[in-house]
């Protein structure tokens with residue numbers, strides 16, 4: 001079965017009950033946390049790629065749904081990436097998914113190379129000549145990508161792809177056999193491109209607002225909404241919801257939607273990532289004002305929040321003042337403020353005042369101890385923010401340590417961000433979703 005070119009379609013295959021009314025529907029995908037180098041964390045989720053396009057791809061699992069065979073591949077979650085790209089070369093030099101490439105004359109080729117491309121001055125200019133021998137000039141459309149792990153440039157071959165999410169959903173009246181198939185254009189590349197990625201992660205799942213990222217390929221009844229709940233623990237799974245909920249995050253049927261406050265997403269002229277307006281950072285009723293023209297970005301690649309030096313200095317000064325009673329420790333790179341958590345030889349938990357981000361509508365995103373403090377060694381814990389330098393492009397980049405066990409809903413239908421602050425305050429966490437249970 002060849003994927004019809006330029007057809008974007010959804011197949012909702014119900015084994016029976018096709019008349020079932022769909023009140024609300026969302027797909028649920030497990031999220032894994034990986035420990036990177038230097039204690040950094042990265043997160044992945046998997047999709048099922050249509051197997052006949054990948055007869056020999058390096059994959060972890062092959063699954064049949066009906067007569068169709070799919071292969072499971074884990075992709076790095078990147079809410080900033082302009083399009084999805086992944087390994088589909090069984091060997092370094094030949095592309096399994098490329099019978100169906102975007103050719104150099106198609107508008108998508110121009111789109112992906114210009115408006116929706118990865119931008120870096122270190123990348124070579126695009127050419128119509130592939131680095132893979134099997135193609136003649138212009139048969140394919142080589143496009144530059146930048147590794148979110150190494151920052152290095154490499155080349156992908158965009159193809160008309162097919163993948164599916166399955167076996168996991170949340171909603172009313174939905175049967176367990178539903179498949180959700182979507183036909184994005186994805187970049188294909190060699191497995192070696194992903195060598196520095198966490199093991200078995202062979203691609204990038206773009207969740208940005210770009211028209212070539214996953215949310216753009218979601219169609220009725222799945223709304224263009226992604227809700228991300230990152231786990232704080234490498235040995236447990238968090239959850240990614242696609243669609244408008246309900247977001248039952250544990251077996252008590254708590255709908256995370258009920259825990260959300262909303263802020264407008266702010267458009268950025270040069271990025272498909274997600275930005276919000278932060279007016280001030282408040283620590284124990286004292287405000288640190290954030291300049292009007294400062295931008296605040298949310299990142300799934302930065303492990304710790306990066307603050308421009310002027311803001312960083314104010315935050316660290318204030319935080320050290322309100323934590324005077326906790327014995328200090330010599331600071332541990334990359335952090336600037338650390339505490340000794342060893343009392344008479346035993347590690348004790350510390351409790352620090354909340355850090356509140358005051359957003360443009362006056363809403364408050366509260367960062368409590370679990371998200372502000374990182375236990376670095378047995379007897380040292382640090383304020384988990386880093387100095388982004390005096391001229392950093394964004395005044396604030398909110399890193400993942402600050403929103404693990406928080407529920408974030410990026411709503412591209414109405415350009416809002418829903419945020420819960422720490423779910424631990426509500427006696428639940430991102431790891432409480434039970435993927436073996438049907439929530440409906």
Ligand SMILES: *[C@@H]1O[C@H](CO)[C@@H](O)[C@H](O)[C@H]1NC(C)=O
Pocket residue numbers: 104105126127128138
């Ligand atoms: C690639 O080929 C297309 C179609 O012939 C042409 O419009 C485009 O300018 C070429 N791009 C480059 C970088 O050579």
Ligand SMILES: *[C@@H]1O[C@H](CO)[C@@H](O)[C@H](O)[C@H]1NC(C)=O
Pocket residue numbers: 233234235236
């Ligand atoms: C992570 O989860 C495992 C298994 O549930 C648990 O033993 C461990 O203490 C957890 N680690 C942290 C840092 O919470």
Ligand SMILES: *[C@@H]1O[C@H](CO)[C@@H](O)[C@H](O)[C@H]1NC(C)=O
Pocket residue numbers: 291293294
């Ligand atoms: C932001 O405003 C400050 C103070 O008005 C100014 O010095 C700075 O150049 C502005 N930055 C940007 C990026 O516009």
Ligand SMILES: *[C@@H]1O[C@H](CO)[C@@H](O)[C@H](O)[C@H]1NC(C)=O
Pocket residue numbers: 328329330340341342343344379380
């Ligand atoms: C923490 O304090 C104890 C004394 O209470 C001391 O023995 C230990 O060396 C300190 N650890 C660090 C990392 O400063």
Ligand SMILES: *[C@@H]1O[C@H](CO)[C@@H](O)[C@H](O)[C@H]1NC(C)=O
Pocket residue numbers: 343344
């Ligand atoms: C630590 O040990 C000393 C001496 O044994 C004792 O006086 C003190 O109360 C202990 N401190 C704590 C916090 O347990």
Ligand SMILES: *[C@@H]1O[C@H](CO)[C@@H](O)[C@H](O)[C@H]1NC(C)=O
Pocket residue numbers: 244262411414416
């Ligand atoms: C955006 O949608 C969410 C959920 O669908 C809703 O709760 C929120 O009020 C909406 N926000 C705006 C500004 O329309």
Ligand SMILES: *[C@@H]1O[C@H](CO)[C@@H](O)[C@H](O)[C@H]1NC(C)=O
Pocket residue numbers: 258259425426
């Ligand atoms: C969740 O916890 C926060 C902080 O303790 C509390 O203000 C809020 O009411 C709780 N929400 C629900 C729905 O329990």
